[in-house]
Amino acid sequence: MTRLDTVTLNIIHNALTNIASEMALVMLKTSYSTIFNEGLDFCTVLLDRNGDLIAEKNYAPAMMGAVPHTVKWAIDEKGLGALHPGDVLIHNDCYRGGCHLPEHMMMRPLFVDDELLGFAGNIGHVAEIGGKAPGSFSSDATDIYQEGLRLPPTKIMNRGEHVEDVWRIILSNHRTPRNTWGDFHAMIGSLETAERRMRELSQRYDLETLSAATAQLHDYSERRMRAEIAELPDGEYFAEMWVEDDGVLPDPFYIRVTVTVDGDRIIADFTGTDPQVRGPMNGTVVVVAAAVYNVVFSMVDPHSLIPRNSGCYRPIDFIAPAGSVVNVVHPGPCVGGNTDLQPKLIDLLIRALGQARPERAAAAAGGSSSNFLFGGVHPRTGEYYTNYHFDGQGTGGTMSKDGNNGEITRHSNCRNTPVEVFEERYPFHTVEYRLAPGSGGAGTHRGGLATTRTLEVIADEITLSCLFDRAKLAAWGMEGGHDGGKSELLIQKAGTEGFLDFTQAFGTVSPTKFTNVRLQRGDLVRYVTPGGGGWGDPLLREPDAVVEDVANGWLSAEAAAGDYGVIVTSQGPGLATLDAAATDAKRAELRATRTAAVSSAAPKPPVTADPTRAIPPHSPGRWVEIVRAWHDSSLTQCDLCGRLIPRQGWQVESEGRHLMFCNDACEGLYWSYWYPRYGGEEIQASAAD
Structure with missing residues (x-):
């Protein structure tokens, strides 16, 4: 295959990227729904004949991470021989590589002189697709059929003509068919734009040159991504979390991940995560894929200097057990998995990989699309x-x-x-x-x-x-x-x-x-x-930053004093003044209170552990503790001395009475709540009178 020089390669890369951007502009300007033309809840892509990503307009990272899987699933199911010029496939099946049912993918084969060059595609959140609730977002759904109309890879355009029966079925099942009609035609219009621009590009560069360019771009991105991953320290990085409920039952569910960095490769393993839940908070396999890819990208290439294409994905892998809450199987519902589980998976992965690159770690985000x-x-x-x-x-x-x-x-x-x-x-x-x-x-x-x-x-x-x-x-x-x-x-x-x-x-x-x-x-x-x-000790925050928050109305003067030890005098809306002397005194007082906890409260054995309340049973597993900072997988804090303590070794494998001490310096009993994840009773360890 022809080896292209750097200048030609960059020209072709920029041309492909601009085509993807123009596709997105067509959708923005011609769509009917607010979620498209205001929310920008879509993305556009170009792919080679194998379905590998070569260029993107990444409005929605969650969708971009799913694209390589979604498109290839459709190609494998339909077969290249069944595709012709002018065809458009539509696909939203969450068990066939979809994010969740509202996310619809369309793809069009791109032919030049009857030879398949590649594909143009887009994915967007269609605002109404039927189901039990207007807007197709059923928080109490217990199966996929309550969430809306499910479409396997299906031709919606055949050789440039509408497949009328398919259109009638879809529009008859949507509550707002006019908007669906408009948004679908915006998506089709963006694909037609891609086809027109790719034909123009093929007049400047023959198909052999374009194919060579895409192959080189993939190899270049893979090489760059591997080099960045290799800068991370090798090791296994573990994190865990609880999600509060599934929308149907009030019980929390558990997710864990071990991220392994091995040379120039990364694998995220979610083995040990809870089984899929009854309500719609399950994630599909591509939801996990998107979370893993995007976290790795942000941790090793935060300024997006590496061209985003399928080459970036090659050094990254993941394990998401089928039937778990991170890989739902039929007929489990999943509409909330994309919107409200995926952002938490991102936080969890950041917490794991942040152990390898702490300067790029972050505390958890809100984690809900609300x-x-x-x-x-x-x-x-x-x-x-x-x-x-x-x-x-x-x-x-x-x-x-x-x-x-x-x-x-x-x-x-x-x-x-x-x-x-x-x-x-x-x-x-x-x-x-x-x-x-x-x-x-x-x-x-x-x-x-x-x-x-x-x-x-x-x-x-x-x-x-x-x-x-x-x-x-x-x-x-x-x-x-x-x-x-x-x-x-x-x-x-x-x-x-x-x-x-x-x-x-x-x-x-x-x-x-x-x-x-x-x-x-x-x-x-x-x-x-x-x-x-928040990140870091609030008493170390710059006082002027606290004053600014008070002046902006973002923080009360009481919270400034209680959380930050900053004393602010307010002269009215937008006006706040720092009392430096009072702030120094308040912070000294708060620090002294922390120190006093070490010397004044050091209860010693004998101790007892008594059951406090029953909790709902789950399926077989092990016990995990919940403490005041239970969400931090690696450290927690002693309530008596304030010391940060590693949690390793605090898990127990059997029911019974379990006690914990802080450390030699404190020797105080650490107040803890033991949550038996699967059956049994919650145990509270407490000092004897």
Whole structure:
């Protein structure tokens, strides 16, 4: 095969990237749905004849990580011989390489003189695909059939003509067929743009040259990625977490990963993770793939200097056991796995790989897309509408900076919808929309702030479905940083005073995960998304940064004093002054309190361990402890002396009485709660009187 010079290779690479960008622009400009033309919840790609990625417009990293698997699955199932010029395949099957049902992939074979050059593709979140809930997001779904219309790889265009029966079936099963029709044609239009531009490119460079260029680009990216991975210290890096519930049952479920760095290769092994859950928080295999790929990319190449193509994926592998919560099998539901499990998998993987590259680690982000879906008959048009809405959360603090405020989950990279557009299209009045004060976890570098929004219903009726996570288990802090704020979802019914959660108001099983609640004119809905965890000791935060947060209305003066030991004098909105002397005294007082805990509380044996309460049984496994900082897989903190203690060796393999001591310097009993993951009782170790 021809070996291209560097200049020619760069010209072809930039041409391919620009084609992918133009494809995305076509979708942005011609789509009907808000989630496309405002949220940018889609991406566009070019692939070679084998289905390997060669160029992208990466609006949504979660989708990009899935592309190599999704496309190849479709090619393998249909076969290259069944594809002709003008064909378009559509595919959303989550058991055949899809992220979740709303994510639809379209792909078109690209022919030049009857020879297959490659494929153009796009993936986008279609806002309404049927199922039990408007917006096709059923928080209480217990099987895939409740989530919407499932399409295996299917021709929607055949030799340039619409396959009318397929179109009729799809549009008959969607609540908003006009929007689906418009978005599908936007997707097809972007593929036609790619075909036209690739033909133009083939007039400048023959097919042999283009094929050589894509092969060299793959090899170059692989070489660069392997070199970056080789800079990481070899080893096994372990992390674990609990997710609060699945939307159907109130029990938490457990996920663990061991990331192995071996020379220039990485493998992430999720063996030991809980079985798939009953509700829709299961992840598909490509959800895990996307999380693994994107975390490795961000940890070893944070500035995206390596061209993103399939060559980048070659040194990266993962193990996701089939039938586990990270690799759902039929008929398990999975709509929340892509939106609310994947961001937590990203946090978990960052925590694992952060042990190898701590300067690039981060505390946990909010980790929930705060999915807010609604539908009804619009009072102005008389037509049925639906919308899938999300708002920004806080990301985690890092060794060098605060977390980002109000950022849509980093695996989606989507934009928020401007208030003006939202109110023009949907019968809600926005009463309040702002950053949520105090929602970022305290730390040397605090967590990013969440957002809060209050909406008034201005239609006779709106059907609402929500899937918010992190309402029970907040985003964890690191290195002494505090947890982020939890999510919250409240309603004040028309004609009443005060807000209630949705369980209080409607009897939902979960206050933040529910389906098909009917809102009435005049109801107020208020929600807060989750904040990011803090990084580092809050007493080491620069006082001026605390003062700035108080001045901005992002932190109360009381929290400044209690969490940071910073005394702020406020002269009104936007005005705050540091009291330096009082701050020094307050921080000294807080540090003295920590020190006093070491000397004043050192209980010695005898000790006892008594059962405190029963918990629901799970399937066979082992016990894992839960402590005050139980979410940190490697360290926890003694409540008596404040010392950080490694958790290794604290797991027990049998039921019974188990005690733990801090260390020789403290000799105080560490207060711990032992959570038997699979059966038995929770054990609290406590000092005897």
